[in-house]
Amino acid sequence: MKITKICCIGAGYVGGPTMAVIAKKNPHIKVTIVDINAERIAAWNDKDLSKLPIYEPGLAEIVEETRGKNLFFSTEIDETIKESEMIFISVNTPTKTYGKGKGMAADLKYVELCARNIAEVATTDKIVVEKSTLPVRTAQAIKSILHNTGSDVNFSILSNPEFLAEGTAVQDLLNPDRVLIGGESEEAIESLANVYGSWVSQDRILRTNVWSSELSKLTANAFLAQRISSINAISELCEHTEANVNEVAKAIGMDSRIGPKFLNASIGFGGSCFQKDILNLVYIARSYNLQAVADYWEQVIILNDHQKRRFSDHLISTLYNTVSGKKIAMLGWAFKKDTNDTRESAAIYVADHLLNEQANIAVYDPKVNGKKVQADLNYLNTRTEEENMELVQSFNDPYEVTNDAHAVAIMTEWDEFKTYDWKKIYNQMKKPAFIFDGRNILNKEEMTKIGFEYSSIGQ
Numbered sequence: 462m463k464i465t466k467i468c469c470i471g472a473g474y475v476g477g478p479t480m481a482v483i484a485k486k487n488p489h490i491k492v493t494i495v496d497i498n499a500e501r502i503a504a505w506n507d508k509d510l511s512k513l514p515i516y517e518p519g520l521a522e523i524v525e526e527t528r529g530k531n532l533f534f535s536t537e538i539d540e541t542i543k544e545s546e547m548i549f550i551s552v553n554t555p556t557k558t559y560g561k562g563k564g565m566a567a568d569l570k571y572v573e574l575c576a577r578n579i580a581e582v583a584t585t586d587k588i589v590v591e592k593s594t595l596p597v598r599t600a601q602a603i604k605s606i607l608h609n610t611g612s613d614v615n616f617s618i619l620s621n622p623e624f625l626a627e628g629t630a631v632q633d634l635l636n637p638d639r640v641l642i643g644g645e646s647e648e649a650i651e652s653l654a655n656v657y658g659s660w661v662s663q664d665r666i667l668r669t670n671v672w673s674s675e676l677s678k679l680t681a682n683a684f685l686a687q688r689i690s691s692i693n694a695i696s697e698l699c700e701h702t703e704a705n706v707n708e709v710a711k712a713i714g715m716d717s718r719i720g721p722k723f724l725n726a727s728i729g730f731g732g733s734c735f736q737k738d739i740l741n742l743v744y745i746a747r748s749y750n751l752q753a754v755a756d757y758w759e760q761v762i763i764l765n766d767h768q769k770r771r772f773s774d775h776l777i778s779t780l781y782n783t784v785s786g787k788k789i790a791m792l793g794w795a796f797k798k799d800t801n802d803t804r805e806s807a808a809i810y811v812a813d814h815l816l817n818e819q820a821n822i823a824v825y826d827p828k829v830n831g832k833k834v835q836a837d838l839n840y841l842n843t844r845t846e847e848e849n850m851e852l853v854q855s856f857n858d859p860y861e862v863t864n865d866a867h868a869v870a871i872m873t874e875w876d877e878f879k880t881y882d883w884k885k886i887y888n889q890m891k892k893p894a895f896i897f898d899g900r901n902i903l904n905k906e907e908m909t910k911i912g913f914e915y916s917s918i919g920q
C-alpha cells in the first residue's frame with residue numbers, strides 16, 4: 462500500500478518524537494498525531510518551542526522544521542483515522558491499578574479504545590501498527606475487534622515496538638540499532654519498512670512474526686533492567702568488601718561478551734517502562750503457570766526496590782539516625798538526565814521514605830517544576846497534600862536549594878551537577894556537610910578534600 466498519510470494516536474513520549482522523525486525523513490507523507498488530551502495537543506502546537514510538553518535534546522528543532530508542513534498535532538481523531546492509510550497506536554499501557562492482574566498486568570483499556578475507535582470510523586483499508594508496548598498476543602485482541610465490524614474494510618495489524626530511551630530519543634530514532642516489524646501480511650510489513658527505509662538501512666529492519674515482535678520488546682527491557690539490578694546487587698557487596706563498583710563494572714564490561722554499557726550502579730532504575738514491562742512479563746509467565754520463570758524476573762524488581770530503600774536507610778543512619786526537621790537537598794527529580802519525565806523516578810520513593818522520617822526536602826531539577834514534584838508525591842497517597850506542601854519545597858537554583866542543608870542527595874545524573882562550585886555549596890551547608898551521590902557522578906577525592914562527608918554507591 463502506498464502511504465501518503467499517517468495517523469498516530471497518542472502524543473506522548475513515544476508518539477511525539479517518533480512521528481516527528483518519521484515526518485522529517487518522509488517529507489512526502491502527511492503525519493498527524495492525535496490525542497484526547499487537548500491541553501497536550503495545544504502544548505505541541507505552542508509557538509514557543511520551550512513549551513512543548515516533552516523535553517528531549519534535538520526535538521524542538523525537528524518540530525520547528527516539520528510542524529505545519531507535514532507534521533500536525535490535532536484532537537480531530539476520527540477525521541485523521543479516516544484519511545490515513547497507516548495508523549500507529551502509541552497510547553499508554555500502564556500497570557493495572559484495579560481488578561484482575563492489579564499491580565502486575567498491563568492495562569490495555571486505552572489500546573482497546575483505540576482499536577474500537579478505528580473499527581468504528583474507518584471506511585477504507587488500514588494498516589494498524591502497535592507502537593505501544595503490549596503483552597504477547599495482544600494483536601489477537603486488536604484483530605478480533607477490527608475484524609468484527611461487519612464492514613468490508615480490510616485491516617492489517619503489525620507490531621512495531623519502540624526501543625528509544627528518553628533523553629536520547631532523537632538520536633535513538635535517527636540511528637536505531639534495529640527497527641522491529643512483526644506481522645502476517647508481507648505487503649503491510651513492506652509498507653512500514655518503506656517508511657523507515659527513508660533513513661534506516663534495510664539490514665537493520667528486522668521482520669518477524671507478530672508474537673516474537675511483541676515478546677521481544679518485553680524481553681529487551683527485562684534484560685536491560687536485569688543488568689542494572691545485577692550491578693546494583695554487586696554495589697552492595699562492594700560496600701562491604703572495599704571493592705569499587707566502578708572498577709568492577711569497567712573490568713567486566715571489557716569482556717566483549719558482557720559489554721560496557723548499562724553497568725552504572727545507581728539508586729535504582731526508574732522510568733515508565735522497566736518496572737511496568739517486567740511486572741507484565743512476570744504476570745504473563747504466571748498466567749501460563751511458569752512459576753520459576755516468573756520468580757526469576759520478579760527478582761529484578763525486588764532488588765531495585767531494595768536499592769532505593771537502602772539508599773535512604775544509609776542516608777538516615779549516617780545523619781545520626783534521624784533526619785527529623787533536617788533539610789535534605791535533592792539534586793534531580795527526573796528518572797534520568799536530559800528528560801523532564803519523572804515517572805517511577807527513584808527520587809520520588811527516596812523522598813517519600815525520608816518524609817516518613819519527618820525530613821524537610823528541598824528539590825532542584827533543571828527540567829522539573831515544583832508542581833510536578835508535589836503531584837508525584839501526592840500520587841503515592843502516603844500523607845495529605847498539605848503535609849507534602851509543608852515538608853517539600855522546590856527551588857530554581859542549585860545554590861539556594863543547598864543553602865543551610867544538612868545533606869545533599871544526588872538523584873539524577875544531570876551533567877550540570879558536576880560543574881557546580883562545590884566549595885561554595887560546602888561553605889553554606891550545615892556541618893558536617895554530607896553528600897550522598899546516588900549516581901556516582903562526583904569525584905570522591907575532590908569532595909573529601911573540600912571537607913564533605915561523601916558517600917556514593919558501591920565504593
Ligand SMILES: NC(=O)c1ccc[n+]([C@@H]2O[C@H](COP(=O)([O-])OP(=O)(O)OC[C@H]3O[C@@H](n4cnc5c(N)ncnc54)[C@H](O)[C@@H]3O)[C@@H](O)[C@H]2O)c1
Binds near residue numbers: 495501554575625
Ligand atoms: N516512554 C518511553 O520511553 C517508551 C519507549 C518505548 C515504548 N514505550 C511504550 O509506548 C507507549 C506510550 O508511552 P508514552 O511514554 O508515549 O506514554 P504517554 O503517557 O506519554 O502518552 C500516551 C498518550 O496517549 C493518549 N491517549 C490515551 N488513550 C487515548 C485514546 N483512546 N485516544 C487518543 N489518545 C489517547 C494520552 O492522552 C497520552 O497523551 C507505552 O505502551 C509505553 O510502554 C514508551
Ligand SMILES: O=c1ccn([C@@H]2O[C@H](COP(=O)(O)OP(=O)(O)O[C@H]3O[C@H](CO)[C@@H](O)[C@H](O)[C@H]3O)[C@@H](O)[C@H]2O)c(=O)[nH]1
Binds near residue numbers: 625626628689731733
Ligand atoms: O547503567 C545504567 C543505565 C540506566 N540506569 C537507570 O535506568 C533507568 C532507565 O534508563 P534508560 O533505559 O536509559 O531510559 P528509558 O527511557 O527508561 O528506556 C528504556 O525503556 C524504554 C521504554 O520501553 C525502552 O524503549 C528503552 O530501550 C529502554 O532503555 C533510568 O532511571 C536510569 O537512570 C541505571 O541506573 N544504570
